[in-house]
Amino acid sequence: MSKTTQSKRQMAVPVGIAGAVQYTIVPKDLAAHLFDVTLEIAQPEAEGQIVSLPAWIPGSYMVREFSRNIVQIKATSEGKKVALKKLDKHTWQATPCQGSLIVTYEIYAWDLSVRAAHLDQSHGFFNGTSVFLSVRGQEAAPHIVDIQRSADAACKTWRVATSLPELKAKRYGFGTYIAANYDELIDHPVEMGDFALATFEAHGVPHDFVVTGKVPNMDMSRMVADVQKICEAQIAFFEPRTKKAPMDRYVFMTMVVGEGYGGLEHRASTALICNRNEIPLKHQPEMSEGYKSFLGLCSHEYFHTWNVKRIKPAAFAHYDLSRExxxxxxxxxxxxxxxxxxxxxxxxxxxxxxxxxxxxxxxxxxxxxxxxxxxxxxxxxxxxxxxxxxxxxxxxxxxxxxxxxxxxxxxxxxxxxxxxxxxxxxxxxxxxxxxxxxxxxxxxxxxxxxxxxxxxxxxxxxxxxxxxxxxxxxxxxxxxxxxxxxxxxxxxxxxxxxLDAGAGSKKASLGIKVARDGNDCKIANAFEGRAAHLARLSAQDVLVAINGLRITSADVVDGLNIAIGRYRIGETVEIHAFRRDELLVVKAKLQADDVPxxxxxxxxxxxxxxxxxxxxxxxxxxx
CATH class of the missing domain: 1.10.390.10 (Neutral Protease Domain 2)
Known part of the structure; x- marks a missing residue:
C-alpha cells in the first residue's frame, strides 16, 4: 500500500474520541477475494505493541486459525517501517516506536459460511474475528471502523447491513461505525452488496431482514410477517410484563445458496445461510418443509439473543479467543x-x-x-x-x-x-x-x-x-x-x-448412509451392529454391485434402495466393493431398516x- 493511500485512509477515520482504536476495511480485490485492513493505534505500548487475531469465533466451538488467512502484514510509524515479530500462530509484536502505530494487512476471504469472511463480485461479508486484530491492553477502549466502498464497478450500488452503531455513516451506507470495546466490535458481522431489505418492528424495536442471493418471486412480506411474530413471542417470553427487548435494533442477514444451512448468533444480529428452496415464493402459499426449517433456524438464532449471548456459562463470561x-x-x-x-x-x-x-x-x-x-x-x-x-x-x-x-x-x-x-x-x-x-x-x-x-x-x-x-x-x-x-x-x-414407537420399517437394509463420490456409491457411515458392519464393510468403501448387479442411478441413494429393494429382510446378498483400489467380496445378511x-x-x-x-x-x- 502506498503512503498516499495510507494517508487518505487515516484522514477518513474520525478523530476526537480519546483512546479509540481505529480500523479501515475495504474490499480490495473482488476476484482475488481480498479485504484490505488498516489498524491505527494512537498510543502503542512503549515496550512494543502486541496485536493478535482470534483463533475461534464465539458460537462455533472449534479453533479455526483465522490468522492463516492473513496474506501479508506490515507496520509503519511516522512514515517509517516498523518491524513485526511473530510470537505465535496469530500474534505479532511491533518494535517500540514513537507516535502512532499503523498496521496494514490483507485478508483472504473465501469462506462461504456464517463463521468467517467471504468476498467476490456478488457480495462481501465478514465477522470481526476474521478481520480485526485485537490490540493487547486496549481491548476495553472504544473501537471505530471505517467501512469503505470498493472502487470496483461491481460495488457501485452496494449497501451495508450491520447492527454496529453508526458514527459517521447513514444506515445501510458505507462510512464509520463504533463499538464500545473489542468484544462488541467482533459481535456485529457486516454484509455488503445488492441485498433485498425489509424492516419491521417487534414490540417497538426495529428489525432489518436482509437477503443476499437470487431468489425469483421471493415472498419477502410473508417471511417478515412470520419472523415478526416469532420475535414478538420471544421478547414477551423473557419479559412478559414490559415486553422490552435486550437490543435497540436487530438485523437478520441471510445468504441464499444452492445448498447450505446454518446460523451464528450475535448480540444484536444473526448471520444465516440457507438453501434457495427453503425461501417461500409468492405463488406457493403452502408451508413447505424447507420453509418451516428456515423459520426454525431464525427462531433458534434469535433465541440465542438471550440464551448464550447474555445468559452464559461462566466459562464464556470472559472469552479467551486464543484457545479453547x-x-x-x-x-x-x-x-x-x-x-x-x-x-x-x-x-x-x-x-x-x-x-x-x-x-x-x-x-x-x-x-x-x-x-x-x-x-x-x-x-x-x-x-x-x-x-x-x-x-x-x-x-x-x-x-x-x-x-x-x-x-x-x-x-x-x-x-x-x-x-x-x-x-x-x-x-x-x-x-x-x-x-x-x-x-x-x-x-x-x-x-x-x-x-x-x-x-x-x-x-x-x-x-x-x-x-x-x-x-x-x-x-x-x-x-x-x-x-x-x-x-x-x-x-x-x-x-x-x-409416543408410538412403531414396529420399525419392513424394508431390508444394510444399515449404512451413502454419499455420491463422482459416479460412485460410497459408504459415508456404517452404523454399528448393522448388516454392513457385521459383513466387515466400512465407511469410505465404494459399493459396486449386489448379487452381480451393478448399483446404478443418478442418485446413489435411490440406486442403493433399488438394489436392496429386490430382497427381503433376512436374505443374504453378495456385495462387491472397493476399499481404496482393492476389490472386496463379502456376504451380508440384510436386516430391517433401522430408521426409527x-x-x-x-x-x-x-x-x-x-x-x-x-x-x-x-x-x-x-x-
Whole structure:
C-alpha cells in the first residue's frame, strides 16, 4: 500500500474520541477475494505493541486459525517501517516506536459460511474475528471502523447491513461505525452488496431482514410477517410484563445458496445461510418443509439473543479467543435453544400443534438412531465439542451424541417433569426467566465494570429447584451426566400425548448412509451392529454391485434402495466393493431398516391443551 493511500485512509477515520482504536476495511480485490485492513493505534505500548487475531469465533466451538488467512502484514510509524515479530500462530509484536502505530494487512476471504469472511463480485461479508486484530491492553477502549466502498464497478450500488452503531455513516451506507470495546466490535458481522431489505418492528424495536442471493418471486412480506411474530413471542417470553427487548435494533442477514444451512448468533444480529428452496415464493402459499426449517433456524438464532449471548456459562463470561474455552453446559445453551426454537413457532402461530409434534418426533428419531448416545453423555459432548462434535468423521454416529438434539429432548423432559410435579403451576419457562433475571438482563452493562457473571458448571439443578420447587438432580444425573434416554413416552402420558414407537420399517437394509463420490456409491457411515458392519464393510468403501448387479442411478441413494429393494429382510446378498483400489467380496445378511419411526400423537381432540405447545396447562385425564 502506498503512503498516499495510507494517508487518505487515516484522514477518513474520525478523530476526537480519546483512546479509540481505529480500523479501515475495504474490499480490495473482488476476484482475488481480498479485504484490505488498516489498524491505527494512537498510543502503542512503549515496550512494543502486541496485536493478535482470534483463533475461534464465539458460537462455533472449534479453533479455526483465522490468522492463516492473513496474506501479508506490515507496520509503519511516522512514515517509517516498523518491524513485526511473530510470537505465535496469530500474534505479532511491533518494535517500540514513537507516535502512532499503523498496521496494514490483507485478508483472504473465501469462506462461504456464517463463521468467517467471504468476498467476490456478488457480495462481501465478514465477522470481526476474521478481520480485526485485537490490540493487547486496549481491548476495553472504544473501537471505530471505517467501512469503505470498493472502487470496483461491481460495488457501485452496494449497501451495508450491520447492527454496529453508526458514527459517521447513514444506515445501510458505507462510512464509520463504533463499538464500545473489542468484544462488541467482533459481535456485529457486516454484509455488503445488492441485498433485498425489509424492516419491521417487534414490540417497538426495529428489525432489518436482509437477503443476499437470487431468489425469483421471493415472498419477502410473508417471511417478515412470520419472523415478526416469532420475535414478538420471544421478547414477551423473557419479559412478559414490559415486553422490552435486550437490543435497540436487530438485523437478520441471510445468504441464499444452492445448498447450505446454518446460523451464528450475535448480540444484536444473526448471520444465516440457507438453501434457495427453503425461501417461500409468492405463488406457493403452502408451508413447505424447507420453509418451516428456515423459520426454525431464525427462531433458534434469535433465541440465542438471550440464551448464550447474555445468559452464559461462566466459562464464556470472559472469552479467551486464543484457545479453547471449555464448558459442559452446551446441552443447556444449545439444547434448550433447540427445544424452544420449534416451540416458539407454534406459540407464535407460525405452525400448528400437529406440525410441532412432527418436528419433535423427527428429533426423537434423529437421537435414537445413533448408538453414540449410549456411549457419550450430553455433558461430555458439550465439553468435547472442540474435538469431537465440530470435527466429526465417518464414525461419529457410533461414538458421539449431539448436545443440540439430545439437549432439546432433555429440555422437553425437564419441562414435562416440572409441569407434572407442579400440576402446571411451573414449567421450564420459569427456569429460563430465572436465568435471564439472574445472569442475562444486565450482562453487558455489567461488562463495563467487569462484574458480569455466568452459570457455573454444577449450579443448574439448584437454580431449577429455586425457580420451580422441583428437585431434578436425579433427572440431570441420569440423562445429562449419564447416557440414559429421556423417558418421553412415560413423561408424555399425563399430557394427552402418546409416543408410538412403531414396529420399525419392513424394508431390508444394510444399515449404512451413502454419499455420491463422482459416479460412485460410497459408504459415508456404517452404523454399528448393522448388516454392513457385521459383513466387515466400512465407511469410505465404494459399493459396486449386489448379487452381480451393478448399483446404478443418478442418485446413489435411490440406486442403493433399488438394489436392496429386490430382497427381503433376512436374505443374504453378495456385495462387491472397493476399499481404496482393492476389490472386496463379502456376504451380508440384510436386516430391517433401522430408521426409527417414533411418532407423537394427541390422544384427545385438537382443542386439548398440549403442555409443551402452549403457555397454559391442563393435565390430561388418565385413562
Amino acid at each position: 474455552n471449555y464448558t459442559s453446559l452446551l446441552w443447556l445453551f444449545e439444547g434448550f435453544t433447540s427445544y424452544y426454537d420449534d416451540l416458539m413457532l407454534v406459540r407464535a402461530g407460525a405452525i400448528d400443534e400437529a406440525a410441532y409434534l412432527k418436528l419433535v418426533s423427527k428429533t426423537i428419531n434423529m437421537v435414537t438412531r445413533g448408538s453414540g448416545r449410549l456411549k457419550q453423555s450430553v455433558a461430555e459432548s458439550s465439553f468435547d465439542a472442540w474435538t469431537k462434535y465440530y470435527r466429526q468423521d465417518e464414525n461419529s454416529p457410533n461414538a458421539i451424541v449431539s448436545y443440540y438434539t439430545k439437549g432439546s429432548l432433555v429440555a422437553l423432559g425437564l419441562d414435562l417433569t416440572i409441569r407434572a410435579a407442579t400440576e402446571g403451576k411451573k414449567s421450564l419457562d420459569d427456569v429460563m426467566r430465572a436465568l435471564w433475571q439472574k445472569f442475562g438482563r444486565d450482562f453487558y452493562s455489567r461488562s463495563l465494570n467487569g462484574t458480569q457473571q455466568g452459570l457455573e458448571e454444577n449450579d443448574i439443578e439448584a437454580l431449577i429447584e429455586q425457580a420451580t420447587g422441583v428437585n431434578v438432580r436425579r433427572f440431570i444425573d441420569k440423562h445429562v451426566r449419564s447416557t440414559e434416554d429421556v423417558p418421553l413416552a412415560k413423561l408424555y402420558a399425563d399430557f394427552g400425548v402418546t 419411526v417414533n411418532q407423537l400423537k394427541l390422544e384427545v381432540d385438537h382443542q386439548a391443551v398440549l403442555a409443551t405447545a402452549r403457555p397454559t396447562y391442563k393435565k390430561a385425564a388418565k385413562r
